[in-house]
Amino acid sequence: MKKCIAVIMIILFLVNFSINVFADTPIVTSEAAILIDAETGEVLFEKNSHVSLYPASTTKIMTGILAIENCDLDEEVVIPREATLGIEGSHIALEPGEVLTMENLLYALLIESANDAAKAIAIHISGSVEDFAKLMNEKAKELGAYDTNFVNPNGLHDDNHVTTAYDLSLITRYAMKNKVFANIVKEYLYTIDTTNKKSEPRYLKSSNKMLYSDDEIRVDGKYIPTKYYGAIGVKTGYTPEAKNCLVTAVKRDNHTLITVVLKAVGRNLYEDTHNLMNYGFKNFTLENLAYKNSFIENINVESGNIPFATAVIEKDLKAIVPSSNVNNIKSLINLNGEVKAPITEGQVLGQVDYMIDDELVGSVNIVSATNVTKKTLPPTLDYANEKFLLRKWWTWPIILLLLVIVNLKIRQLRRRRRRQRRTMFV
Structure with missing residues (x-):
């Protein structure tokens, strides 16, 4: 039974x-x-x-x-x-x-x-x-x-x-x-x-x-x-x-x-x-995953006339998703490595992937909303030297020391000139 x-x-x-x-x-x-x-x-x-x-x-x-x-x-x-x-x-x-x-x-x-x-x-x-x-x-x-x-x-x-x-x-x-x-x-x-x-x-x-x-x-x-x-x-x-x-x-x-x-x-x-x-x-x-020109982040630009490029969504993105998973959509931002100048408006800087668990629902490009030109350096300053010097920790103490020395030399020179003038009037 x-x-x-x-x-x-x-x-x-x-x-x-x-x-x-x-x-x-x-x-x-x-x-x-x-x-x-x-x-x-x-x-x-x-x-x-x-x-x-x-x-x-x-x-x-x-x-x-x-x-x-x-x-x-x-x-x-x-x-x-x-x-x-x-x-x-x-x-x-x-x-x-x-x-x-x-x-x-x-x-x-x-x-x-x-x-x-x-x-x-x-x-x-x-x-x-x-x-x-x-x-x-x-x-x-x-x-x-x-x-x-x-x-x-x-x-x-x-x-x-x-x-x-x-x-x-x-x-x-x-x-x-x-x-x-x-x-x-x-x-x-x-x-x-x-x-x-x-x-x-x-x-x-x-x-x-x-x-x-x-x-x-x-x-x-x-x-x-x-x-x-x-x-x-x-x-x-x-x-x-x-x-x-x-x-x-x-x-x-x-x-x-x-x-x-x-x-x-x-x-x-x-x-x-x-x-x-x-x-x-x-x-x-039908879910709106992304909207055109939505701000993503400011991305650092190496050697640019400005330090960053404004990254935005390239276009609207819609996708069909199961109704039960609407709240489970996650976005993953993937950038194309180090960004170097020059950058043109509309240039692809990476993409956003929208995922439900491990399944890709949709992708959209991240693009620059600004133009970033290459930095123009003074003629007397070599770019490679500047890049090397300005990034070392001991650069700024040396620069300060040099400024002090120059200041002392200037003062010494002024004292010497004053003594010379006094001698001429004696």
């Missing part, structure tokens, strides 16, 4: 231990997923993040940022006939010869997820879908998205149109730094006024329920609204081959996280995204 009780106790302990260890690990049912910090790009969680999958309409993140970088918002776009042909899925019924501003097309692209708007943008910028796809792939490689290959601007299925969760996080992080892009994707409603071809306004609504929906999903055993506090975008996607895809950005207290979930089933894309975001905000914090 005692043995049975002991075995049960051990099993309960192990179960409890495993629950505690893995309690904070996010539950993700999607085929692939990733969670990154938007400021630093650090990966906080990943699942199959480098597996090649179909992105569906999350493709339009790249299309949108390229449109913003290559066009003015008030630029007029005449819709070509090619942009209205072969359009499947979501669209805004563009007509050949219709004139819209690039801004209106961007809202149609990123809010309504209009496939015809994506095609119109591509042809307007590059002349053809094929050439625009080349531009998309060039940009992807520039951003480090090396496992991405775009074939079209809208994400309609093509066996060769692929990306990864990791690559999409890189593209999204870049796009969200653009204020125009960020301002568009945070909206879920928009109206396009009448055009030369349409007598009625177009009313757009995003399918990204993270921004607005009260539809309930099950998270942590509870039913809660799909809307997520602090959500600021960015894009949904669906094709039968890609299944449900979602890229999300959430900002809370100046801390922004980005998630990508690919090939999700049903509402799991929202549940997975909630789980990832909850995990990120609960377990990690």
